[in-house]
Amino acid sequence: MGAVPKSRVGPRRKRNRRGHDKIEPVKLVRCKHCDAFHQPHHMCPTCGTYRGIQIVDVDEDA
Numbered sequence: 001m002g003a004v005p006k007s008r009v010g011p012r013r014k015r016n017r018r019g020h021d022k023i024e025p026v027k028l029v030r031c032k033h034c035d036a037f038h039q040p041h042h043m044c045p046t047c048g049t050y051r052g053i054q055i056v057d058v059d060e061d062a
Contacts, residue, residue: 028037034047043049048056 027040029040030036031038031044031047031049032052033049034044036044036046038044038046043055046058048054048058
């Protein structure tokens with residue numbers, strides 16, 4: 001015999017289980033150095049700093 005559910009899952013229980021499946025917008029914070037937006041706990045892609053320390057040299061031309 002195959003796997004057969006014992007009883008039907010109601011819509012309320014199904015929606016409760018799927019409560020965390022929603023898509024959330026990406027969180028953004030402003031860089032303290034160049035005032036551009038970037039993800040929290042990530043290096044700023046515009047100026048290359050993380051928590052006030054220069055991590056990567058970003059070319060101004062590119």
